Amino acid sequence: MNYNNRNYNNSETKKLVRGLMGTKYGPIILVLLIIMSAAIGYYYYINGGSSISADAYAEYHFIDVGQGDASLILTDEAAVLVDCGTLDQSDIVIDYVSRYTDRIDLFVFSHAHDDHMGGAANVIRSIPVDEVLMTSYASDAVFFEKALDAIEEYDVQVTEALPGGTYTEGDVNIKVFAPVTDYEDHNSNSIIMRVEVDGSSVMYTGDAEHRTEKDALDEYPYGMKSDILKVGHHGSSTSTCEAFFDAVSPKYGVISCGEGNSYGHPHREIKAFFAERELEYYRTDLVGDVVFTVKGGEITVNCGE
Numbered sequence: 614m615n616y617n618n619r620n621y622n623n624s625e626t627k628k629l630v631r632g633l634m635g636t637k638y639g640p641i642i643l644v645l646l647i648i649m650s651a652a653i654g655y656y657y658y659i660n661g662g663s664s665i666s667a668d669a670y671a672e673y674h675f676i677d678v679g680q681g682d683a684s685l686i687l688t689d690e691a692a693v694l695v696d697c698g699t700l701d702q703s704d705i706v707i708d709y710v711s712r713y714t715d716r717i718d719l720f721v722f723s724h725a726h727d728d729h730m731g732g733a734a735n736v737i738r739s740i741p742v743d744e745v746l747m748t749s750y751a752s753d754a755v756f757f758e759k760a761l762d763a764i765e766e767y768d769v770q771v772t773e774a775l776p777g778g779t780y781t782e783g784d785v786n787i788k789v790f791a792p793v794t795d796y797e798d799h800n801s802n803s804i805i806m807r808v809e810v811d812g813s814s815v816m817y818t819g820d821a822e823h824r825t826e827k828d829a830l831d832e833y834p835y836g837m838k839s840d841i842l843k844v845g846h847h848g849s850s851t852s853t854c855e856a857f858f859d860a861v862s863p864k865y866g867v868i869s870c871g872e873g874n875s876y877g878h879p880h881r882e883i884k885a886f887f888a889e890r891e892l893e894y895y896r897t898d899l900v901g902d903v904v905f906t907v908k909g910g911e912i913t914v915n916c917g918e
């Protein structure tokens with residue numbers, strides 16, 4: 614059948630409906646069709662995406678940077694870096710990223726704290742970066758000023774992360790859920806964003822705490838469901854409230870934190886909560902780098918390689 618030659622105009626649809634209504638089971642079939650399409654639409658609305666397609670390919674790397682965050686997304690079409698740890702860790706991150714790619718299409722700064730972007734200037738000076746995604750909430754810290762200097766010197770495009778905004782980089786689709794307003798501290802102004810590649814998805818949270826999570830949920834009650842959750846604020850009990858966790862309802866979690874860190878991350882409340890929810894989660898302080906590979910419609914996990 615050649616669909617190109619068929620013209621589904623309004624009057625044909627009317628004819629089809631009239632025809633169906635004229636048959637014995639027509640009205641029932643019509644009602645069932647309407648219910649089915651509504652159910653499918655609702656499912657996608659709630660879940661924010663489709664299931665992983667068989668030919669999908671993506672790698673979600675959570676690089677062990679001690680107490681900090683650094684995540685790399687690799688697909689057939691794009692390389693995206695989300696945070697890069699402290700200045701001290703920048704050589705490790707640059708070496709790690711360089712093993713897989715000679716460019717970064719998009720570099721996301723979750724928020725202006727040095728355990729997330731202390732080494733950003735070094736990264737930009739070492740690996741060509743095409744674009745930076747960040748909020749407008751600035752900092753007067755030296756590492757932040759240096760990152761801005763490097764952005765200017767290397768002519769990197771800067772895009773502002775706005776709540777509800779969607780950003781596409783090749784086959785990587787990003788939706789920003791937070792911050793929905795300006796808060797007075799850096800952690801609260803963390804970007805919460807869902808990254809989707811061919812039906813696979815990760816929720817990145819920076820160091821967002823309960824208030825940011827709840828405000829995002831109020832604004833965007835649906836579409837947060839993700840396969841993997843980068844657990845907020847290194848597993849602090851001030852992050853990952855129950856409502857947010859349920860909205861994401863991840864299959865896997867990753868806690869990026871340093872061995873023996875002075876904050877006690879991850880906090881026991883979070884460990885108890887994840888045990889209660891039977892979440893399969895990985896801690897960089899215990900297993901090193903964590904890599905999720907999406908292939909053949911499935912997600913596999915490798916640690917410490």
Ligand SMILES: [Zn+2]
Pocket residue numbers: 681682726728729819820846847
């Ligand atoms: Zn942090």
